[in-house]
Amino acid sequence: MSKQKLVLIGNGMAGVRCIEEILKIQPERFEVTVFGSEPHPNYDRIQLSNVLQGATTIDDITINDWNWYKENNITLFSGETVTNIDTTKQIIYSDTNREVEYDQLILATGSIPFILPIKGADKKGVTAFRNIEDCENMIEYSKNNKKAAVIGGGLLGLEAARGLLNLGMQVDVIHLSEYLMDRQLDPAAGKMLQRELERQGMNFYLGKQTQEVLGEFDVKGLRFSDGEEISADLVVMAVGIKPNVLMAQNSGIPVNRGIIVNDYMETRIPNIFAVGECAEHREMVYGLVAPLYEQGKVLAKRICGLDSKAYEGSVLSTKLKISGVDVFSAGEIFEDEQAKSIKEFNEWNGTYKKVMIRNGKISGAVLFGDTKESNTLLSMINKNADVSEYLNVGTSEPGVSLVTSMSNEEIICGCNGVTKGDIVTAIESNGLTSIEEVKGCTSASRSCGGCKPLVGDILELTLGADFSKSNQKESICTCTTLSRDEVVAEIREKNLTHTREVMNVLGWNTSDGCSKCKPALNYYLGMIHPVDYEDEKESRYVNERLHANIQKDGTFSVVPRMYGGVTNPDQLRKIANVADKYNVKLLKVTGGQRIDLFGVEKEDLPSVWADLDMPSGYAYGKTLRTVKTCVGENFCRFGTQDSIGLGIAMEKKFERVGTPHKVKMAVSACPRNCAESGIKDLGVVGVDGAWEIYIGGNGGTHLRAAELLCKVKTSDEVIEITGAYIQHYRETANYLERTSVWVERVGFDTIKEIIGDKQKRLELNQRLDEALSVLQEPWKEIIESNAIQTGLFQKVKIPAISNK
Numbered sequence: 001m002s003k004q005k006l007v008l009i010g011n012g013m014a015g016v017r018c019i020e021e022i023l024k025i026q027p028e029r030f031e032v033t034v035f036g037s038e039p040h041p042n043y044d045r046i047q048l049s050n051v052l053q054g055a056t057t058i059d060d061i062t063i064n065d066w067n068w069y070k071e072n073n074i075t076l077f078s079g080e081t082v083t084n085i086d087t088t089k090q091i092i093y094s095d096t097n098r099e100v101e102y103d104q105l106i107l108a109t110g111s112i113p114f115i116l117p118i119k120g121a122d123k124k125g126v127t128a129f130r131n132i133e134d135c136e137n138m139i140e141y142s143k144n145n146k147k148a149a150v151i152g153g154g155l156l157g158l159e160a161a162r163g164l165l166n167l168g169m170q171v172d173v174i175h176l177s178e179y180l181m182d183r184q185l186d187p188a189a190g191k192m193l194q195r196e197l198e199r200q201g202m203n204f205y206l207g208k209q210t211q212e213v214l215g216e217f218d219v220k221g222l223r224f225s226d227g228e229e230i231s232a233d234l235v236v237m238a239v240g241i242k243p244n245v246l247m248a249q250n251s252g253i254p255v256n257r258g259i260i261v262n263d264y265m266e267t268r269i270p271n272i273f274a275v276g277e278c279a280e281h282r283e284m285v286y287g288l289v290a291p292l293y294e295q296g297k298v299l300a301k302r303i304c305g306l307d308s309k310a311y312e313g314s315v316l317s318t319k320l321k322i323s324g325v326d327v328f329s330a331g332e333i334f335e336d337e338q339a340k341s342i343k344e345f346n347e348w349n350g351t352y353k354k355v356m357i358r359n360g361k362i363s364g365a366v367l368f369g370d371t372k373e374s375n376t377l378l379s380m381i382n383k384n385a386d387v388s389e390y391l392n393v394g395t396s397e398p399g400v401s402l403v404t405s406m407s408n409e410e411i412i413c414g415c416n417g418v419t420k421g422d423i424v425t426a427i428e429s430n431g432l433t434s435i436e437e438v439k440g441c442t443s444a445s446r447s448c449g450g451c452k453p454l455v456g457d458i459l460e461l462t463l464g465a466d467f468s469k470s471n472q473k474e475s476i477c478t479c480t481t482l483s484r485d486e487v488v489a490e491i492r493e494k495n496l497t498h499t500r501e502v503m504n505v506l507g508w509n510t511s512d513g514c515s516k517c518k519p520a521l522n523y524y525l526g527m528i529h530p531v532d533y534e535d536e537k538e539s540r541y542v543n544e545r546l547h548a549n550i551q552k553d554g555t556f557s558v559v560p561r562m563y564g565g566v567t568n569p570d571q572l573r574k575i576a577n578v579a580d581k582y583n584v585k586l587l588k589v590t591g592g593q594r595i596d597l598f599g600v601e602k603e604d605l606p607s608v609w610a611d612l613d614m615p616s617g618y619a620y621g622k623t624l625r626t627v628k629t630c631v632g633e634n635f636c637r638f639g640t641q642d643s644i645g646l647g648i649a650m651e652k653k654f655e656r657v658g659t660p661h662k663v664k665m666a667v668s669a670c671p672r673n674c675a676e677s678g679i680k681d682l683g684v685v686g687v688d689g690a691w692e693i694y695i696g697g698n699g700g701t702h703l704r705a706a707e708l709l710c711k712v713k714t715s716d717e718v719i720e721i722t723g724a725y726i727q728h729y730r731e732t733a734n735y736l737e738r739t740s741v742w743v744e745r746v747g748f749d750t751i752k753e754i755i756g757d758k759q760k761r762l763e764l765n766q767r768l769d770e771a772l773s774v775l776q777e778p779w780k781e782i783i784e785s786n787a788i789q790t791g792l793f794q795k796v797k798i799p800a801i802s803n804k
């Protein structure tokens with residue numbers, strides 16, 4: 001019997017997922033043809049935000065590569081748009097004049113971004129944010145332009161804004177409503193979100209209607225309806241989307257806002273179905289993958305002729321994908337006569353929780369600052385749980401994973417609708433041992449990736465001692481299948497000495513590597529060959545290349561070192577003189593007890609350093625940042641030890657050496673802990689004639705208390721332990737892994753055992769001393785090199801060497 005011809009129009013997330021579901025049920029039933037306007041294989045659109053934010057690359061976001069189509073005998077016409085459908089003859093026509101017959105046809109044409117119909121919207125520099133090309137354009141634009149304006153403070157606009165900040169642009173967000181994410185949050189959460197994003201560097205214009213894009217050919221700015229104008233080199237429109245239905249409509253398929261479908265995704269024309277953002281079901285169109293994937297499952301069964309449950313609509317839930325901002329919203333979010341809420345607001349922690357109740361049932365939730373309960377709440381909303389169930393949920397003990405107390409019905413992966421029970425069953429019946437295997441088997445973590453940590457926790461819970469998080473093989477980037485440990489082992493074994501050589505010898509699938517692997521390889525090579533390796537500056541991030549921190553207005557901040565946070569009148573005078581001479585816009589005492597000079601022009605940096613004549617504080621570097629100290633025995637009534645002396649000695653000894661990520665230390669002379677030793681990568685606390693050493697603390701976005709490693713008597717012992725700890729971290733952590741994450745991954749007890757071993761401690765210190773022995777003061781090196789100044793700081797300006 002000849003196969004039925006199944007044609008899919010739209011090679012996006014919803015359509016291709018539906019084909020996958022069909023292949024799972026009846027792999028041989030159809031001859032499948034796919035048309036896609038975009039010249040790419042099926043990719044994860046969700047991850048474009050992460051690409052823009054620099055957390056992943058375009059190469060990493062392919063869901064099904066070209067081979068997948070071949071392996072499944074699917075004919076793919078990519079970069080080809082279907083222009084018309086003859087619904088009587090059952091033929092489709094494309095823009096290359098191709099004609100293809102179908103027995104069954106799926107429309108999955110997605111949405112198109114809404115572009116405000118205002119004057120100037122067609123100028124060069126105005127873009128939407130929907131596909132790979134938009135993303136690449138923005139990245140390209142950011143290289144030569146400084147100011148971006150994002151119109152729309154919804155999910156897409158804010159994720160785009162964060163990406164543009166990461167790309168070094170100054171970002172204004174223009175929003176119609178008085179508070180952000182007005183479709184997903186209430187005003188309280190919207191305002192909290194605004195404060196947090198302002199802290200991250202975004203600037204907001206709220207309650208503003210954009211009237212015109214200014215500029216002759218290129219964008220120069222925006223004018224609002226109240227007459228106010230702002231300047232901009234790039235304008236991103238993120239004001240919503242509309243279902244892409246024109247071609248279907250012109251072909252006579254009934255359309256309202258979207259293509260009208262029933263509970264089985266059937267349109268009103270025989271043998272034509274619609275799925276995804278282009279479909280309108282019970283007067284709803286959806287713009288998130290979870291409902292689209294549910295629709296795809298129902299349609300797959302229908303098309304394969306199996307009895308399927310009707311699609312009855314979905315509860316919407318969203319999380320904002322911006323690092324350091326936890327926001328969750330699901331179901332209904334506004335109170336009315338029947339819908340009441342339970343609210344908890346913790347101003348101190350900056351957290352907010354609102355749980356909505358309609359007719360005694362949980363009907364929605366908004367979480368800000370702490371989204372741990374999001375999975376539990378989403379499950380409750382989905383099953384219409386009674387409010388008593390919510391009130392009886394206990395909080396999990398600190399340090400115990402949330403998944404321990406979750407029931408099997410609770411959803412772990414919101415995007416793909418996968419429950420804890422599904423994952424546990426898959427692990428047990430298929431012998432799965434890694435997140436990647438769980439992803440392949442259940443689809444959990446396959447879309448936005450936000451549920452990965454919970455999947456890891458379920459593996460650990462189910463496999464117990466057989467599961468080791470540190471054994472999870474993850475390649476360092478998509479240029480290679482090798483993990484960090486494998487790459488490091490190969491560099492050592494084959495004595496590789498350059499990044500290019502590593503890429504060639506280890507069979508990289510790209511010629512130049514990518515933004516993930518290049519700096520990582522540069523670090524690993526430097527760690528392995530500390531004396532001979534010549535640092536590849538071009539592989540480093542901009543702040544490290546220029547030895548200063550770029551600010552949102554394109555100027556730089558300069559932080560000279562002040563050992564142990566101690567300064568003197570001479571240094572202060574020099575800083576004051578430099579501030580006057582170079583019009584420094586802001587002088588600020590940092591959390592690390594030193595002085596930051598903000599607003600220095602790039603070309604002035606070498607002269608500023610020469611005039612300061614102080615060492616670099618490495619405030620930009622992946623190395624030791626500061627050793628914060630309390631006043632200690634010299635002045636404090638409670639101090640019994642010399643915290644300042646020890647802090648200065650540590651800072652002088654360990655400064656400049658490259659580490660996988662930044663390292664912060666502190667020394668307090670008594671348990672009152674004025675230097676905050678408990679939240680540092682390494683913290684020292686004076687107690688009864690001894691020093692306690694704590695490791696793995698973090699005071700940043702993922703707050704973590706440091707753990708007590710050991711107690712020693714003398715300052716020399718502190719320095720010896722610290723040296724071993726730093727070197728062990730240098731040798732075993734992944735590039736860009738903070739000690740707080742490393743300690744958890746490798747295991748505190750393992751680290752304690754290695755540092756506790758006298759011989760190993762000695763060897764680690766010897767290797768660290770070798771690395772320390774060749775380091776130079778970077779500012780001095782630049783001041784003395786004409787070539788570096790010309791190459792890196794544009795204007796040739798030879799500063800006078802200080803006559804001190």
Ligand SMILES: Cc1cc2nc3c(=O)[nH]c(=O)nc-3n(C[C@H](O)[C@H](O)[C@H](O)COP(=O)(O)OP(=O)(O)OC[C@H]3O[C@@H](n4cnc5c(N)ncnc54)[C@H](O)[C@@H]3O)c2cc1C
Pocket residue numbers: 009010011012013014015035036037038045046047048049080081082083108109110111129130131156244247275276277278286287288289290292321415448
């Ligand atoms: C930056 C960004 C971040 C996002 N983040 C999230 C998130 O965190 N969570 C979430 O759930 N959702 C998120 N979304 C939304 C999610 O990506 C979409 O809901 C999903 O991709 C829609 O799938 P779809 O298949 O319906 O449409 P699409 O993925 O848009 O696919 C439709 C495809 O059809 C093609 N096409 C259209 N017409 C034709 C034609 N006539 N002929 C041939 N091909 C055609 C289009 O070119 C397109 O490739 C995000 C979206 C963006 C842009």
Ligand SMILES: NC(=O)c1ccc[n+]([C@@H]2O[C@H](COP(=O)([O-])OP(=O)(O)OC[C@H]3O[C@@H](n4cnc5c(N)ncnc54)[C@H](O)[C@@H]3O)[C@@H](O)[C@H]2O)c1
Pocket residue numbers: 049116151152153154155156157159174175176177180181182183208209210238239240241286287288318319320321
């Ligand atoms: N994390 C996520 O889940 C995520 C991330 C990105 C995109 N998406 C999806 O992508 C789609 C597009 O996202 P979106 O944020 O563009 O849509 P949206 O509709 O959620 O938000 C658009 C926002 O723009 C505002 N707006 C409308 N007109 C405006 C104007 N003239 N000036 C200023 N602001 C205006 C609206 O008030 C609204 O808050 C949505 O379906 C969204 O769910 C989801």
Ligand code: SF4
Pocket residue numbers: 630631632633636637638639640643668669670671672673674675
């Ligand atoms: S930590 Fe103790 S010794 Fe140091 S300043 Fe505070 S109270 Fe004084």
Ligand code: FES
Pocket residue numbers: 412413414415416444445446447448449450451452
């Ligand atoms: S929650 Fe998005 S992939 Fe699991």
